[in-house]
Amino acid sequence: MTEEEMAWDLSQLVENTDPAFIQKQLKHMVAEAEKFREKYRGNIGDLKVENLLEMFEARDDLILQFEGAVKYCFLRYSANSTDAVAKQLNEAARKSYAQVGQAMAFADIELGKLLSDKPLLTDEPVLAEYKHYLEKISRRTPHMLSETEERLVILKDKNGISAWEMLQSDWLSTRTFDIEIEGQMKTLPYGKMVGLYQGPNRDLRRRAYQTVYENLGKDEIIWASAVRAVCEDHIQTSKLRKYPDPITQSLIANDVDKQAIDSLMNVIEKNVGSYQRYLTIKASLMDLPKLTNYDLYAPLPKAPDKEYSWKEATREIVAAYENFDRQISAWIREMFAKRHIDGEIRKGKASGAFCSSWLAGKSAYMLQSFNRRMGDLFTLAHELGHAIHAYLYARAQKPSNCHIGSCIAETGSIFGELLLAEHLLSKAKTREEKQAILAHILDEFGGAAFQVSARFFMEKELYSAIAQGKFLDGETVAKHWVAARDKISGDAIDWLDVMKWEWTKSPHYYMANYRFYNYPYVYAQLFVYALYRLYKEQGKEFVPKLKKILAAGSSKSPKELSAELGFDITSEEFWQKGVKQAENFISILDETMSD
Numbered sequence: 001m002t003e004e005e006m007a008w009d010l011s012q013l014v015e016n017t018d019p020a021f022i023q024k025q026l027k028h029m030v031a032e033a034e035k036f037r038e039k040y041r042g043n044i045g046d047l048k049v050e051n052l053l054e055m056f057e058a059r060d061d062l063i064l065q066f067e068g069a070v071k072y073c074f075l076r077y078s079a080n081s082t083d084a085v086a087k088q089l090n091e092a093a094r095k096s097y098a099q100v101g102q103a104m105a106f107a108d109i110e111l112g113k114l115l116s117d118k119p120l121l122t123d124e125p126v127l128a129e130y131k132h133y134l135e136k137i138s139r140r141t142p143h144m145l146s147e148t149e150e151r152l153v154i155l156k157d158k159n160g161i162s163a164w165e166m167l168q169s170d171w172l173s174t175r176t177f178d179i180e181i182e183g184q185m186k187t188l189p190y191g192k193m194v195g196l197y198q199g200p201n202r203d204l205r206r207r208a209y210q211t212v213y214e215n216l217g218k219d220e221i222i223w224a225s226a227v228r229a230v231c232e233d234h235i236q237t238s239k240l241r242k243y244p245d246p247i248t249q250s251l252i253a254n255d256v257d258k259q260a261i262d263s264l265m266n267v268i269e270k271n272v273g274s275y276q277r278y279l280t281i282k283a284s285l286m287d288l289p290k291l292t293n294y295d296l297y298a299p300l301p302k303a304p305d306k307e308y309s310w311k312e313a314t315r316e317i318v319a320a321y322e323n324f325d326r327q328i329s330a331w332i333r334e335m336f337a338k339r340h341i342d343g344e345i346r347k348g349k350a351s352g353a354f355c356s357s358w359l360a361g362k363s364a365y366m367l368q369s370f371n372r373r374m375g376d377l378f379t380l381a382h383e384l385g386h387a388i389h390a391y392l393y394a395r396a397q398k399p400s401n402c403h404i405g406s407c408i409a410e411t412g413s414i415f416g417e418l419l420l421a422e423h424l425l426s427k428a429k430t431r432e433e434k435q436a437i438l439a440h441i442l443d444e445f446g447g448a449a450f451q452v453s454a455r456f457f458m459e460k461e462l463y464s465a466i467a468q469g470k471f472l473d474g475e476t477v478a479k480h481w482v483a484a485r486d487k488i489s490g491d492a493i494d495w496l497d498v499m500k501w502e503w504t505k506s507p508h509y510y511m512a513n514y515r516f517y518n519y520p521y522v523y524a525q526l527f528v529y530a531l532y533r534l535y536k537e538q539g540k541e542f543v544p545k546l547k548k549i550l551a552a553g554s555s556k557s558p559k560e561l562s563a564e565l566g567f568d569i570t571s572e573e574f575w576q577k578g579v580k581q582a583e584n585f586i587s588i589l590d591e592t593m594s595d
């Protein structure tokens with residue numbers, strides 16, 4: 001396979017790739033957004049339902065018309081930041097995009113006012129396609145402050161909470177750490193130190209964690225001040241906004257309700273034993289009496305060193321999806337054939353992987369640096385799962401219904417990874433191969449469903465500590481962290497003492513308007529594992545149900561959608577199905593040990 005076939009073809013996004021033409025398109029987009037503003041600003045309250053519909057459709061059309069040009073700029077830059085033209089286009093697109101956002105911001109505010117006067121508007125048959133969009137605005141509106149107050153909140157955050165966030169991020173990106181590697185002293189930035197956590201050398205892993213967290217711990221006074229200020233600020237702002245609970249803001253933002261999240265987290269708490277069972281099995285696969293925190297995400301020592309060519313990767317991924325559904329595998333083939341995937345490794349390319357939907361093309365583009373390892377195969381399956389999600393909702397929904405909430409956003413992607421795991425397991429010839437596949441998915445599941453839950457439990461404890469008038473110094477926050485962490489892992493993991501400072505490195509604790517950011521990760525894992533369990537129970541009958549969930553985009557709340565398909569996310573019984581599926585994988589792994 002040539003290099004060219006591993007690089008994406010972005011020319012399909014635009015009529016003409018001439019930078020001057022694209023710049024012109026961006027200007028045209030801003031002008032159209034301003035026209036929209038002139039036409040509707042100050043008038044939304046007086047519009048008839050038919051005209052409201054017209055307004056929604058005009059806005060959606062505007063998105064579809066210019067989406068390709070904006071996407072072209074962003075994607076070209078992410079594929080190669082050293083490309084001077086891409087850099088210019090990226091800047092221009094960012095600026096234009098922000099201008100459009102500002103020009104259109106009035107609409108939701110005016111809709112909010114209209115909806116508080118006429119709450120029944122959400123039931124208007126003419127606006128049926130926009131029903132849930134309106135419902136979401138209705139849910140937010142009672143917590144909005146006056147325009148002046150909202151502006152003050154933005155100003156206060158800019159030099160308040162956001163300054164803490166910047167401080168934490170600057171700390172991580174500017175500090176260096178001294179560490180000995182193969183007999184040589186090295187001075188490494190944080191990003192490189194993190195890279196050592198998953199390496200094969202156990203002693204180096206231990207020293208990497210020790211060095212990073214020792215240093216973070218030395219500045220505990222900064223992190224504690226920051227966390228205290230962020231939590232206090234959230235409590236005060238929640239009072240002003242009349243949120244009944246510190247978690248309410250996040251529930252509204254994620255389009256979920258408290259009952260579902262309570263059930264989810266209860267199920268996690270009740271099933272820590274299953275996770276600990278996996279940790280014990282992983283310890284014996286690593287020939288250790290017990291795991292330490294620096295073994296948690298380490299590769300299995302006997303994992304096969306298998307490499308995959310791009311061609312082999314393509315074949316395996318298509319086959320994995322084909323077992324599930326032919327329409328889906330045809331779309332996967334199309335992603336490869338039309339070169340919507342950038343897998344090539346090159347200088348200046350964005351790190352990590354992502355998938356970006358292309359609504360107007362009813363398709364998507366994805367990027368990763370393909371390093372030929374099994375992990376890269378899983379990344380490919382994951383991002384293509386996002387692409388399939390986009391293929392389905394772009395066909396079924398207006399752009400206003402394509403704002404996928406974070407609890408649902410990973411449904412296609414994690415499901416795709418499970419399909420790949422199933423396919424690879426069916427082909428695996430040795431038990432080491434099987435163990436590597438199962439450990440890969442269970443490490444990910446355990447990390448996102450269980451380890452991440454510790455952050456949720458700690459956050460909850462911090463708010464009740466403050467409510468009880470307790471002062472949160474560094475050692476006190478660390479105590480809450482250790483308690484939350486141990487609730488999850490019990491005594492299945494030995495932690496280095498310095499790991500009590502683990503909470504200090506999570507950026508989200510320092511971000512403005514980002515409280516209770518973690519449970520969507522837990523939700524996503526358990527939701528997909530539960531769906532996969534249903535697939536195993538119901539077989540082909542389940543396929544259209546998953547497609548319906550993905551095709552719904554954001555046109556329905558997760559609760560409503562699930563109810564339509566016959567399951568109840570507010571019940572613990574549903575979430576328990578997810579655990580049951582994980583237990584099934586754990587048992588298969590356990591059996592390989594006695595093969």
Ligand SMILES: [Zn+2]
Binds near residue numbers: 386410413
């Ligand atoms: Zn993803």
